[in-house]
Amino acid sequence: MNNSKVITITGLSKKYRIGIQEKHDNLREAIASFFSNPIKRINRFRGASGYSKEETIYALKNINLDVKQGEVLGIIGRNGAGKSTLLKILSRITEPTDGEIIIRGKLSSLLEVGTGFHPELTGRENIYLNAAILGMTKSEIAEKFDEIVRFSEIEKFLDTPVKRYSSGMYVRLAFSVAAHLDPEILLVDEVLAVGDLAFQKKCLGKMHDVSSGGKTILFVSHNMAAIENLCTRCIVINDGEITFIGDTVDAIKHYHSQLSATVKPKDLLSENVSRIGDGRIRFKSIAMLNSEKKPSNQIHMGEDITIKIGFKVNQEIKEPRIAIYFKNQLGQTIFRPFTWEKEKDFLSITNDCEIQCKIPKLPLMQGRYYLNIWIGEYNRPSDFIESVLSFDVLGKDVFGTGRQPDHRYGGVVFVEHKWDFL
Amino acid sequence: MNNNYIVIKPQRNLFRIPISEIIRYKDLLYFLVWRDLKVRYKQTIMGASWALFQPLVQMVIFSIFFGRLAKIPSENVPYPIFVYSALLPWTFFANSLNACNNSVINNAGLITKIYFPRLIIPLSAIGGGLIDLLLSFLVLLGIMAYYNFSITIHFLMIFPLLIGTIFTALGIGTLLSALSVAYRDFRHIVPFGIQIWLFATPVIYPPSIVGSRFEFMLNLNPMAGIINGFRSAILNRPFSWDAIGVSFLISVIIFMIGVGYFSRVEKKFADII
Numbered sequence: 001m002n003n004s005k006v007i008t009i010t011g012l013s014k015k016y017r018i019g020i021q022e023k024h025d026n027l028r029e030a031i032a033s034f035f036s037n038p039i040k041r042i043n044r045f046r047g048a049s050g051y052s053k054e055e056t057i058y059a060l061k062n063i064n065l066d067v068k069q070g071e072v073l074g075i076i077g078r079n080g081a082g083k084s085t086l087l088k089i090l091s092r093i094t095e096p097t098d099g100e101i102i103i104r105g106k107l108s109s110l111l112e113v114g115t116g117f118h119p120e121l122t123g124r125e126n127i128y129l130n131a132a133i134l135g136m137t138k139s140e141i142a143e144k145f146d147e148i149v150r151f152s153e154i155e156k157f158l159d160t161p162v163k164r165y166s167s168g169m170y171v172r173l174a175f176s177v178a179a180h181l182d183p184e185i186l187l188v189d190e191v192l193a194v195g196d197l198a199f200q201k202k203c204l205g206k207m208h209d210v211s212s213g214g215k216t217i218l219f220v221s222h223n224m225a226a227i228e229n230l231c232t233r234c235i236v237i238n239d240g241e242i243t244f245i246g247d248t249v250d251a252i253k254h255y256h257s258q259l260s261a262t263v264k265p266k267d268l269l270s271e272n273v274s275r276i277g278d279g280r281i282r283f284k285s286i287a288m289l290n291s292e293k294k295p296s297n298q299i300h301m302g303e304d305i306t307i308k309i310g311f312k313v314n315q316e317i318k319e320p321r322i323a324i325y326f327k328n329q330l331g332q333t334i335f336r337p338f339t340w341e342k343e344k345d346f347l348s349i350t351n352d353c354e355i356q357c358k359i360p361k362l363p364l365m366q367g368r369y370y371l372n373i374w375i376g377e378y379n380r381p382s383d384f385i386e387s388v389l390s391f392d393v394l395g396k397d398v399f400g401t402g403r404q405p406d407h408r409y410g411g412v413v414f415v416e417h418k419w420d421f422l
Numbered sequence: 423m424n425n426n427y428i429v430i431k432p433q434r435n436l437f438r439i440p441i442s443e444i445i446r447y448k449d450l451l452y453f454l455v456w457r458d459l460k461v462r463y464k465q466t467i468m469g470a471s472w473a474l475f476q477p478l479v480q481m482v483i484f485s486i487f488f489g490r491l492a493k494i495p496s497e498n499v500p501y502p503i504f505v506y507s508a509l510l511p512w513t514f515f516a517n518s519l520n521a522c523n524n525s526v527i528n529n530a531g532l533i534t535k536i537y538f539p540r541l542i543i544p545l546s547a548i549g550g551g552l553i554d555l556l557l558s559f560l561v562l563l564g565i566m567a568y569y570n571f572s573i574t575i576h577f578l579m580i581f582p583l584l585i586g587t588i589f590t591a592l593g594i595g596t597l598l599s600a601l602s603v604a605y606r607d608f609r610h611i612v613p614f615g616i617q618i619w620l621f622a623t624p625v626i627y628p629p630s631i632v633g634s635r636f637e638f639m640l641n642l643n644p645m646a647g648i649i650n651g652f653r654s655a656i657l658n659r660p661f662s663w664d665a666i667g668v669s670f671l672i673s674v675i676i677f678m679i680g681v682g683y684f685s686r687v688e689k690k691f692a693d694i695i
Contacts, residue, residue: 016693088692092430092537095689101430115535118457120464125457132453133536184426 005104006185006216007067007090012099014060014085014240059085061240063099067185072217074231074248076224076255078386079274082240083220087111087187090218105184105216108135112189114174119163123154123173126162130177144180151206152176179206185216222386224252224331253329256370256387268385269312277381280317281349283373285310286388297391301405301414302361302398309373310354317377318348324357325372326364327387334364334412363414364393365407438685443539450538454546458521459553473554474561476517477509484509488626497628499657503569507656508625508649510562511583514555515591515645516616521547522595523612526603530695540688541681544596548588562656571657579655583666586648590673593680600684603695619643624650629665641665644673 060082067073075083088094090101091109116133117126127148131141149155152173154165162170188207207217207230221227227234227248234251236244236258244254268283275282289306290296299305307324323338337357339346370387395404398414405414444451463469481502488494489501496504525547526533526540533540566572602608623645624631632640640646647662647669654661 089430092428093534094692095432096430097432099431101428103428103430104426106426107428109536111535116532118461120461121457125460129453129457132450133532133538135447135538136449138449138452 004069005066006069007065007104007218008102009063009065010100012060012063012086012089012101013058013097014082014089014094015056015097016059017056058240060089060096063242065235065242065245067216067218069105069216070214071233072219072231074227074234074251075218075220075237076222076227076234076251077237079276081237083237084111084189085240086237087189087218087220091187103185107185107187108181108183109187110134110178110181110189111187113171113178117162117170117174120161122161123158123165126173127177130174131180134178134181136181140182148176148180151179175203179203183215185218187218189220190222222331228252228330249330252331256329256331256368256390268388273385273388275383275385277376277383279382280313280315280377281320281375281382282312282314283309283375283383283385283388284312284352285354286371286373288371288389288391297389298394299362299391300394300396301364301366302396304358304360305362307357307359307371308354309356310352311349311375312352313349316348316350317382319346320349320375320377320382321346322355323374325374327370327372328412329368329370332412334369362393365405365411365414366393366395367407367412368392433689439681440539440541440685444541444545447538447542451542451546451549454542455549455553458546458550462550470554470557473557477506477513477558478561480509480513481506484626494627495631497630497659500569503565503571503657504628504653505626506562506565507653508623510555510558510656511587511649511652512620512623512625512645513558514551515587516620517554518548518551518588518591519595519598519612519616521551522591523598523602523608525595526599526691527606527609527695533695534692540691541596541684544592544599544684547599548591548595551591566656574658576655576658576661579651579661583648583651583655586644586651586666586670586673589677590644590648593673593676593678595680596684597680600687600691603687603691619645622646629662637665641668642672644669644676648673 063086075086077083085094087109088111089096090103091107091111093109093111114126114130116130118129121129127145128141131144131148132138136144149158152175154169154173157165157169162173165173186207207219217230219227219230231248233246234244234248235242236251236255238258243258244251268285285308287295287308288297288299289308290299291304293306309322309324321338321340323336325336326334328334337359368390369392370390372384372386373388374381374384376382376384395406397404399405405411459470463472466472468475484505485502489496489505494501522544525543529543532538533543598608598612620626622640622643624640629637629640629646629650641664647665647667651661651666651669653659
């Protein structure tokens with residue numbers, strides 16, 4: 001029983017037609033375009049017959065996967081790689097174009113926290129509504145109601161419309177309902193990205209309890225620490241295909257090496273870079289310079305480095321905040337220089353320009369590291385690129401003892417220190 | 423474990439009403455109707471009594487303009503109750519179409535995030551209207567008492583007629599809600615389409631007014647026979663069974679077309695909404 005397969009996916013593909021998003025807000029336009037291309041309009045709902053091959057893209061291509069009972073399977077990949085599409089097909093929201101999936105067991109999906117929450121309704125009313133939407137029956141809800149309220153810690157606001165809730169309260173209430181679902185298979189998409197840290201931990205704990213009770217979880221996240229903590233096995237999806245199946249730590253390494261292989265650090269504007277933000281300012285270029293001011297991705301421990309970043313300005317932003325995240329292979333941020341914390345006055349960026357960030361004596365131990373770069377106004381991102389470049393840190397006799405500090409004894413960073421007898 | 427065995431693959435069947443699934447999700451249907459009613463009357467002083475106003479105000483206006491001024495014949499029945507007995511099912515029908523039309527789009531957030539039989543959505547849109555209809559019936563009883571009409575055995579016909587109305591509303595409603603997903607134009611077409619339909623239905627006039635030559639054409643409109651049937655049931659007048667029969671037949675055909683189209687395209691809703 002313990003090794004039985006609960007999900008079997010064979011030859012699964014999903015094709016999307018691009019151009020399907022075009023909409024006509026007025027009748028005249030709609031009629032005009034109907035008559036200019038009637039076949040295409042009529043076939044919109046039907047097969048691909050009205051479309052040429054160029055107009056279709058594969059969101060998923062020939063996916064084959066078995067999921068065993070009781071395992072927590074992590075699904076990682078870049079934005080747009082097809083992770084969410086896979087979950088949507090598994091939860092029967094959208095239909096596959098090809099292939100077959102067999103699911104054995106009661107399945108619930110959490111693609112969003114608070115699906116169907118209505119702002120005008122009170123917390124109490126929304127618990128009932130949301131729980132029904134997630135598939136609970138009236139009697140199940142009544143039975144678990146008190147427990148849900150207790151978990152959410154919002155007893156006092158139970159009869160307040162949720163439109164007056166803070167976003168933290170909203171998420172807590174929504175997750176509490178979800179956490180009390182009792183499925184055999186649970187699909188979770190990035191829902192933990194919201195909410196405060198303490199509550200996130202509580203949710204991770206609750207998920208952990210769920211998984212140790214013989215339940216199967218499929219978990220999509222960009223939070224590599226959460227993936228590493230929870231998942232027993234991982235798949236990496238890239239451009240709609242599974243590129244790796246196996247051990248979680250190896251999968252995370254594979255994912256990062258894939259990221260640095262796909263993003264070339266030279267011209268960030270022309271490349272196919274996945275990014276988030278309103279685009280008022282875009283990162284144009286990034287380079288890591290070694291102590292000789294030459295671009296390099298091989299840095300020695302303790303070396304003085306400089307990171308040069310170029311910007312393309314589409315619209316001026318006042319008091320921009322810029323951050324560079326140094327991440328290790330597990331996706332943990334080791335440190336992150338941030339203009340707002342370090343520089344008291346950082347001028348507006350009005351024209352295309354370049355800045356540099358100097359880091360003397362890089363304190364990283366051996367290994368491969370990645371940079372995420374962020375620019376925005378307050379906490380609103382204008383541009384954010386993950387794993388924009390990677391570099392290797394090579395060992396060096398930083399303490400002048402003739403011996404190299406060795407990362408195999410543990411540690412991610414090294415610090416200046418002194419030993420003495422007293 | 424076998425009771426939860428699901429196979430997901432591209433569907434190719436044409437017509438499918440997932441009745442057993444809808445029954446399994448009946449609590450969701452209940453909560454969606456409950457949500458719509460709750461939200462509709464939240465932050466209003468008058469609350470659910472707003473449901474009574476629409477047919478009442480229409481009754482008054484129609485009585486003045488069509489009854490008094492235009493002197494439309496009402497077959498020896500006081501015009502206000504003549505028109506109200508037809509406005510009751512008509513208001514339910516028109517509101518159902520309006521609610522269905524926007525229902526799928528308004529629930530886009532659910533459709534793109536969770537699975538349930540999509541037919542629940544137009545069903546819930548009609549469910550809310552049923553509650554309003556029930557309230558309006560209380561007003562009808564008052565008007566009947568005022569004009570000295572009593573409830574007769576004919577009243578029982580209301581139930582099959584109501585089912586005919588629901589079938590027609592569901593047929594057109596599902597069709598509209600599915601079409602609206604792809605073509606937002608229907609948002610603009612439906613309100614005045616309903617207006618035109620009102621005049622093509624014997625609500626403000628008796629069917630006899632169109633003349634025997636066109637009466638058959640009138641009955642092609644499924645709501646014609648049904649609405650007039652309602653009037654006969656409430657006012658204790660003879661039923662024109664021919665008209666009711668034709669209306670039922672057409673309403674079943676419309677239902678099959680609407681629900682058939684809906685179940686054929688519902689799988690694509692999440693992709694194109």
